[in-house]
Amino acid sequence: MCVICGCNAESDPERTNARKTPSGASPIPAESVGEDLHYGIGAARASVPGISQARVIQMEADVLGENKRLASRNRAHFAAHGVSAFNLVSSPGSGKTTLLCTSINALKFRHPGLGVAVIEGDQQTSMDADRIRATGAPAIQVNTGRGCHLDAQMVGDAFSRLDLHARAHQGHGGEALLFIENVGNLVCPALWDLGEAAKVVVLSVTEGEDKPLKYPDMFAAATLMVINKIDLLPYVSFDLSRCIGYARQVNPGIEVLLLSATTGEGIEPWLDWLLPKHGDPEHRPAANPLEHGTATPRIAASPAATS
Amino acid sequence: MHEVSMAAGILRMIEEAAEREHFGRVSLMRLEIGALAGVELQALSFALMAMMPGTCMEGSELAIDEIPGTARCLHCAASVEIKSHLDACPSCGSYTLQATGGSEVRIVDLVVFDD
Numbered sequence: 001m002c003v004i005c006g007c008n009a010e011s012d013p014e015r016t017n018a019r020k021t022p023s024g025a026s027p028i029p030a031e032s033v034g035e036d037l038h039y040g041i042g043a044a045r046a047s048v049p050g051i052s053q054a055r056v057i058q059m060e061a062d063v064l065g066e067n068k069r070l071a072s073r074n075r076a077h078f079a080a081h082g083v084s085a086f087n088l089v090s091s092p093g094s095g096k097t098t099l100l101c102t103s104i105n106a107l108k109f110r111h112p113g114l115g116v117a118v119i120e121g122d123q124q125t126s127m128d129a130d131r132i133r134a135t136g137a138p139a140i141q142v143n144t145g146r147g148c149h150l151d152a153q154m155v156g157d158a159f160s161r162l163d164l165h166a167r168a169h170q171g172h173g174g175e176a177l178l179f180i181e182n183v184g185n186l187v188c189p190a191l192w193d194l195g196e197a198a199k200v201v202v203l204s205v206t207e208g209e210d211k212p213l214k215y216p217d218m219f220a221a222a223t224l225m226v227i228n229k230i231d232l233l234p235y236v237s238f239d240l241s242r243c244i245g246y247a248r249q250v251n252p253g254i255e256v257l258l259l260s261a262t263t264g265e266g267i268e269p270w271l272d273w274l275l276p277k278h279g280d281p282e283h284r285p286a287a288n289p290l291e292h293g294t295a296t297p298r299i300a301a302s303p304a305a306t307s
Numbered sequence: 308m309h310e311v312s313m314a315a316g317i318l319r320m321i322e323e324a325a326e327r328e329h330f331g332r333v334s335l336m337r338l339e340i341g342a343l344a345g346v347e348l349q350a351l352s353f354a355l356m357a358m359m360p361g362t363c364m365e366g367s368e369l370a371i372d373e374i375p376g377t378a379r380c381l382h383c384a385a386s387v388e389i390k391s392h393l394d395a396c397p398s399c400g401s402y403t404l405q406a407t408g409g410s411e412v413r414i415v416d417l418v419v420f421d422d
Contacts, residue, residue: 053421057328059414063317063338148309188309191345216392217345220406249402250392252381 070152074195085178087196092184094204095228099261104135115176119158121150121183138163149188186215198223209243216250224255231260314354330419333367341409343376376409
């Protein structure tokens with residue numbers, strides 16, 4: 001029986017369907033095989049006037065592929081300009097901007113010729129970039145509007161506006177540091193590769209030691225955990241060794257540094273970490289342990305943290 | 308809420324594919340999401356459903372497969388499947404797992420119509 005109209009025609013149902021196409025209906029897509037027309041070759045194995053055949057499109061496409069492509073381009077761009085880029089991530093209020101201001105001021109004495117620049121990510125205002133500029137370092141504010149993270153495109157666009165970029169093109173290159181201060185958010189920035197050498201997660205002792213377990217994706221993606229505001233340890237209930245234990249439960253390779261951006265305690269080891277000695281390729285591990293499969297446990301940079 | 312940017316990226320990729328492959332609408336999209344991708348499936352579906360009207364995805368069904376995370380134990384060297392970064396090694400019980408896979412977010416295929 002014809003599946004379309006219920007008639008008992010014994011002829012080829014596909015041909016029957018073709019003849020019964022009412023005038024005015026959309027033409028049925030047909031495949032021609034030799035001299036014949038076949039209307040039932042699609043996934044449905046039947047055709048209905050006015051309804052086209054389904055087909056399958058193989059995509060096999062990485063949803064973050066475009067961001068990864070732009071991040072690789074940033075990474076190559078940074079390398080070509082002698083720039084080491086670090087992506088600082090944390091919850092709002094952990095002291096990222098204060099840490100950057102303290103670091104920039106300390107670097108002026110330690111490495112007077114070193115180029116340092118900052119890309120500041122926030123949903124709104126240029127307050128953070130203004131604080132950085134007050135230290136004398138160039139900063140670009142990226143306002144994400146409603147966005148919860150920076151992406152590789154934003155960082156690429158911001159980098160091309162920075163002096164570090166122009167400096168290298170004018171032949172005044174050499175080693176330089178680029179800090180990317182991500183939007184304060186312990187969830188979303190974990191997924192977006194910006195082309196950085198490493199993600200640094202900043203956690204302050206006023207936030208509680210359980211953050212690594214509550215936001216495991218971020219601590220898994222980070223190469224280094226900086227525990228900030230250690231000058232406040234006597235006033236808060238924060239168990240340092242438990243915090244480090246939780247971070248290592250999520251990411252056994254994570255390095256740990258303790259410091260206070262306000263008092264300057266612990267800043268020197270942090271600068272050592274940022275500026276490894278030349279010819280020590282082992283020092284800075286791959287940015288994304290998931291993709292590079294680095295299984296080697298790394299040694300904590302701070303002796304205090306390992307005890 | 309990064310699922311919103313991800314959904315927008317997915318729709319952009321589908322619209323590009325529609326132009327390239329000459330189809331008019333999608334009736335089914337199959338996604339694969341790794342357990343360690345940091346993507347909330349509910350939030351991603353919600354974002355996609357909210358953005359689909361007015362595009363070639365309007366009315367499409369979504370099929371989302373969750374792919375297990377994989378890891379290698381730094382203590383006993385076992386290669387294991389894990390659900391999250393918080394898991395202990397199922398072989399030796401220690402918390403020394405280094406994730407090796409399960410962070411992917413992929414569009415596998417589409418069922419499309421030309422009209």
